[in-house]
Amino acid sequence: MKRVTSLKAPALLLVLTAALGGCAQQSLTGDAYSRSEVQRAQNVQYAVVESVRPVVIEGRTDGVVGGGAGAIVGGVAGSTIGGGRGSVITSVLGAVAGGIVGQRIEESTSRTQGQEITLRMDNGQLTSVVQEVENQNFFRAGDRVRVLGSGSTLRVTY
Structure with a gap:
């Protein structure tokens, strides 16, 4: 449990940095x-x-911000479930699901x-x-x- 806690702060910092980077979308006005x-x-x-x-x-569908941030959050969340092999499997599943959800959120928010x-x-x-x-x-x-x-x-x- 201690290892998961020590990963939360760097993962949160990475997610916040990625999310703020996604806000810098190029304007398409005249x-x-x-x-x-x-x-x-x-x-x-x-x-x-x-x-x-x-x-x-x-919205953007080619960016890595939404998918990357979602994968990190999903992977960290998944790693807290189960133990041993179960923790690895839920980390991978959480990362994949988080990446898909994050990409869809990025597309809808950049529309x-x-x-x-x-x-x-x-x-x-x-x-x-x-x-x-x-x-x-x-x-x-x-x-x-x-x-x-x-x-x-x-x-x-x-």
Whole structure:
């Protein structure tokens, strides 16, 4: 029993560190730039918003934070059940179950509100862009906007 107690503090610290690291998700709004996008030239076009449709942007499923943290918590919890081989088996089962639950929690907590913006570019072309909504500020049909782009990445701003 003493060994389990001595593992609780480091395991808890690791889980909390992983959970806080998962909070640092990159923003998908039109006003947020990743470090790799800074000081890179972008093409600027102007357009009028034709229509806007609310969408849901799925959460992260590729991160290791939720699954890793869940596996640690499940493994530690499982190790307290049984003794000998039983403790090893419940640790493994707890880690697997915790990893699955943690990954699902990470996906649901990183899901965000988005908007599909259909634009009539000044050259007449129709273009659609999906981006995250910030502070419930949806674009509206008729808005005059800037469309910034580089390669296949576009962002809509005022």
